[in-house]
Amino acid sequence: MTTISEFISENFFYVFLAVIALTLFQRKYGKRVTKKRMAVLYIAIIIFALQISASLIMEFEFTDAYLLIWAVAAGVIIYFKKGVIFPFKYKCVKCSATLTFNDMVFDDSNLCEKCREKEKALEDEESKESEE
């Protein structure tokens, strides 16, 4: 049985390319999204490693069972490095409003637009005060 490995080795390269393309879009947002850019890179590495192992399983005619080992290893890594590999949140950390895709992927703060503007106004005020 190598159905899953076959599927992964044939298709995951495109998933990998799509994820890499995403980091290029993130670049546009510069310093606003450094943590999440690294996170997407880690995810890309995991996908790439998975694709390579699936190809090896096909090459050496192993079974899908070997993928399980890989899945467990990836699971352990993700579990212990969750904040680094998966810093994405679905909801605003301040007001729990559902975040848009852009807020989720292109901004490290995990804040909705309203909260981000409030935060920014506050920061501007503080910097004005310190100037005086």
Ligand SMILES: [Zn+2]
């Ligand atoms: Zn909010």
